[in-house]
Amino acid sequence: MTSVILQQPTEAKAARKTNRGFIHGLITNKKAMTGMAIMLVFIVLALAAPVLFPDDPSRITGMASLEPDSEHxxxxxxxxxxxxAxxxxxxxxxxxxxxxxxxxxxxxxxxxxxxxxxxxxxxxEALSLLTNVFxxxxxxxxxxxxxxxxxxxLGTVILVLTVTGWxxxxxxxxxxxxxxxxxxxxAAAVVxxxxxGRIMFREILPNMASIVMGTLLACVIYGIGAQAGLEFLGLGDVSTVSWGNNLFWAGNEGALLTGSWWVFIPSGLCIALVAFALALINYAVDEVTNPRLRKIRKPATTERGAAQ
Structure with a gap:
């Protein structure tokens, strides 16, 4: 029992070191930085929307079905x-x-x-049964x-997607x-x-950082895609401005039939870019935590010697 208790600080210290290495690996990973940069752009635009377009984005500002120009x-x-807007x-x-x-x-x-x-x-058994049912x-x-x-x-959409996605x-x-x-x-913490509660959240959970991060990113992708799908089917609040509702109104107004590509492509492209950015970060998490996915970089001197 004494040896198990003495081993606890050593393994806990190793776990903290692993978490620091995980964060450093993400910061130095090109895929992660690219994905974070794309997400940062979208977040900044979303926060700055009331400043960039202070008026109601649904108001009529010009003639119908105008192609992109300097004004729009x-x-x-x-x-x-x-x-x-x-x-x-x-x-x-x-x-x-x-x-x-x-x-x-x-x-x-x-x-x-x-x-x-x-x-x-x-x-x-009870929680596994509940999980399997969902x-x-x-x-x-x-x-x-x-x-x-x-x-x-929005509250209904969030509730529905959370109930079906956990x-x-x-x-x-x-x-x-x-x-x-x-x-x-x-075992040492139990003894x-x-x-x-402390064992679960202070001992077990910190050692699951990478899998929690990957799960979170996958759930965010699911939430954005599922909301767009529901709203495209007309099951959301059509008075709310969102990418899914933009696609819904584009379909109802016959944008595809009239060739008004500029109406539906921006919202669809934004959904794809956000999903792509989150997928990049998710793949970077896998690269950092899975040694088999890491690229082995050969020293430059070795490459020059081989070329000669």
Missing amino acids: WLGTTAKGQDVL LTIHGARSSLLVGLTVGFASTFIGILVGLASAYFGKFID LLLPGLPLLVILAAFLPPG AGSARVLRAQALSIRSKDFV SGERA
């Missing part, structure tokens, strides 16, 4: 609304929903995964049913927590009389 950089819709203001709603759903789904996944892995037995339910039909019967609004993250985090639960430093 992305043209106008069939109603005469400025597409650039709609796109930038739409970033506020879409990013808000995506980030909120991502954090909420990941938080629920952490709670369920840690509790299931740490307590085991009946609690593990995993087996068809996602899109459940989204449509919940969104159709609940009052429209199970996958809980399953992944439970598997990771189970492997850490068997480590010696966790020393630490409370269950």
Whole structure:
């Protein structure tokens, strides 16, 4: 028992060192920095939207279906609304929903995964059964049913996407927590009389930083894409300016049929770019934590010697 307790500080120190190495690896990774730069641009534009376009973005500002010009950089819709204003203001709603759903789904996944892995037995069986039920339910039909019967609004979209999106993250985090639960430093914390909450959140969770980060990014991508899909089907609040509603109105107004590409491409491209940026960061997390994905850089002197 004494040897297990003495081993706890050493392994905890090693875990903190690993987390510092993980953060340093992300900062020096080109994929991560590229993804973060793209996300930073969208976040800054979303925050600056009321300054860039202080008026209502849905108001009519010009003739209908104008092509991009010096006055309307992305043209106008069939109603005469400025597409650039709609796109930038739409970033506020879409990013808000995506980030909120991502954090909420990941938080629920952490709670369920840690509790299931740490307590085991009946609690593990009950939580695993609940998780499996949500995993087996068809996602899109459940989204449509919940969104159709609940009052429209951003709160409803966030609630629906969180309810349908937490199970996958809980399953992944439970598997990771189970492997850490068997480590010696966790056993030492149990023997020393630490409370269950402290062991889960101070001993197990910090060693899951990489998998939590990857899960969070995946949930954010899911939130943004699922919101756009629901709103494109007309199941969101059509009075809200968002990328999904921009695509919904573009489809209703026949932008594709009339060749008004500037109406639907900006919002669709923004969704794709945000998903691409988050996927880059997610892949960078895998690179940092998985040695098999790291590129082995040969010294320059070796390469020159081989060329000679």
